[in-house]
Amino acid sequence: MSAGSGAPPALDPRSLRYAYSMFPSGVTAVCAIVDGAPVGVAASSFTSVSLDPPLVSVCMAHTSTTWPTLRSAPRIGVSVLGGHHGGVARQLAARGTDRFADVTYEVIDGAIVLPDAAMSAVCSLEHEFTAGDHVIAVLRVHTVDPHPEVKPIVFHASEFRELAG
Structure with missing residues (x-):
């Protein structure tokens, strides 16, 4: 559908996913060691929440x-992936x-962090909120390591x- 056609876009999940993808977002690796093994996922729904206390959030389907x-880990790493991390993100x-x-x-x-990330943080799960078909996970930040x-x-x-x- 082109702009200006007059008809509003559909609100089905496929159309919404496409529409939401027009907003560029950073990509994070959210990872930890659980029962001796690495566990992780890519998340593009990362955002800062609060400076005091230091909180960030990610959304998980x-x-x-x-x-x-992953949520059972006492510490969870969040790494903001760099341009060279395309393969890792996939x-x-x-x-x-x-x-x-x-x-x-x-x-x-x-917590698992990537040493060559734009930023990494060691966090713990503070709160979870159900929001539709996702969970908003609020994480308390314990350490940060930025690489501008x-x-x-x-x-x-x-x-x-x-x-x-």
């Missing part, structure tokens, strides 16, 4: 089979694969893209 395991978003094959990561207090020299990857129009310039 109710259909996620990873979040129920691996962490895939189902039925080894999401950590050939991925370099560090473990800090049980790393250009972040963005998710736009259902594709991972690098920033120019």
